[in-house]
Amino acid sequence: MFGLTRAEEKALRRLNTPVKIQDFLDALPINYEKRGFTYLSPRRVLREKKAQCMEGAMLAAAALWLQGKKPLLMDFRTTPEDEDHVVALYKVGGYWGAVSKTNHAILRFRDPVYKTLRELALSYFNEYYMFETGKKTLLSYSAPFDLAKRGTAWITAEHNLDELAEALDFSRHYLLVPTSQRKYLRKADAMEIRAGRLIEWNKSDPRT
Secondary structure, three states: OOOOOHHHHHHHHOOOOHHHHHHHHHHOOEOOOOOOOOOOOHHHHHHHOOEOHHHHHHHHHHHHHHOOOOOEEEEEEEOOOOOOEEEEEEEEOOEEEEEOOOOEOOOOOEEEEEOOHHHHHHOOHHHOEOOOOOOEOEEEEEOOEEHHHHOOHHHHOOOOOHHHHHHHHOOOEEEOOOHHHHHHOOOOOHHHHHHHOOEOOOOOOOOO
16 A cells, blocks of 8 residues: 555554554654755655654654545744754544654654644644743744645655655744734743753664
8 A cells, every 4th residue: 555565554554543653753763864854755764763853744644544544744833043843643533633753852742632733733832942042933833734635655755755845844834923922932941941951862873
């Protein structure tokens, strides 16, 4: 299915709940992209056994699609000094949740308890800050980006999926914090910054 080998399909079909998908991604080393930016397909993630956030989100979306769910991504856009983040969306009982690959103690999995996508996006707001200054940086979130509309070749592609990353970046986004309210934002405090600096995988690890 989707051009996957039997072994690849079996590996993804085993991930038949959002929790199992998240547990699988948590066990994967982070992809530090040591040789330059990558956007690995789910096939390449399974083979190379590492992933960064968008790569993890695409693998999660592929696994959800195999279970009959829509393969949806959400992009978080930030101020220029910070980095965007991508999650895979899922819905249970009318409520949204998210599967997220990250190397930090923040920006992680979300249980399906959010009635709207804005609620879900807001749950990431206080976690999105610069470790150096505490400045909160999250600006907007994307509409659900349906990978099913992009065909199936992205699941098994051997090239970097730059075109998908670009399409997601240029997709419709919604402002999360009104410009007039940003002046009232409190910086992350020392304890929050300390917690945010926790990581699972060190760059020196050869698996990353």
